């Protein structure tokens with residue numbers, strides 16, 4: 523026995539539930555639970571990591587200038603000093619929360635938001651408030667109605683995970699204009715590449731438009747680099763400086779740096795991945811709707827069919843697991859009647875659709 527006790531809000535924090543692995547699988551598992559790129563990493567990134575491996579006895583450059591420069595060039599950002607890099611974009615969520623919110627403060631998100639915002643809010647002692655969505659989509663009026671004097675950060679994934687829906691750039695701009703000056707607007711563009719370069723440029727420009735807005739991004743999705751843990755953000759100068767005060771001096775490892783530079787400098791791989799996703803997302807949405815599983819239009823790399831009841835969604839999940847197919851239950855996101863299915867390889871997509879055809883034919 524000791525008298526060592528964690529802070530009370532740490533004990534209130536419910537840990538993030540990851541997509542996980544399938545226990546007891548009979549053969550290769552069809553992994554459609556974590557929105558990963560079915561093509562794997564860019565071969566140029568693999569080569570760059572091989573080369574960088576020989577030098578991992580040396581600490582990385584703590585300024586991350588080469589990586590930030592490569593991101594700036596690829597994204598048309600003129601001031602690379604306003605880019606910060608991180609160990610996955612989860613770290614950005616935590617560090618921004620740590621900088622700007624604490625006990626007595628509020629973090630605002632929307633009803634079916636990515637769960638790390640709530641994890642981070644609670645872990646830092648802040649309350650997490652959820653604005654209602656309409657038809658699984660965030661809206662400016664509902665968000666603004668939840669702003670209080672205590673609101674410190676608005677986290678909005680656009681497109682959102684797990685719904686796949688998004689607010690238009692016009693709606694984001696109107697929301698940005700209407701936010702009171704004490705609220706930091708964090709646009710999480712984890713799935714921005716799946717919408718396309720015009721959208722990526724539009725959210726970049728929102729950061730330049732007002733000193734209250736941050737864009738965060740990840741290398742875990744379209745870049746196929748989830749395991750190296752690499753994220754970044756583009757921020758107003760003052761917020762970038764605040765962030766730099768508390769990030770670990772070597773928070774990104776050298777393999778991630780090498781992979782990130784190679785990957786973000788090769789638009790062809792990103793375009794190929796996006797085109798595959800657009801094609802298969804439409805095919806999967808149509809096929810699921812044809813099975814009677816209402817599937818809203820998604821702008822990301824996953825779809826969200828509705829099985830009509832929580833029991834039927836759970837039965838479908840078990841049915842898929844029995845065929846070594848792993849998708850994501852989203853009851854924890856307030857969506858118990860649905861499953862989230864990532865867009866995978868053509869073969870894996872066919873496999874999950876065939877299994878669900880069998881499932882819906884039988885019950």
Ligand SMILES: Cc1ncc(COP(=O)(O)O)c(C=O)c1O
Pocket residue numbers: 557609610611612613636679682683710712739740741742748751752753
């Ligand atoms: C909306 C959103 N933001 C952030 C993340 C975190 O990504 P990472 O920490 O791998 O960069 C995810 C991961 O699924 C996500 O869906």
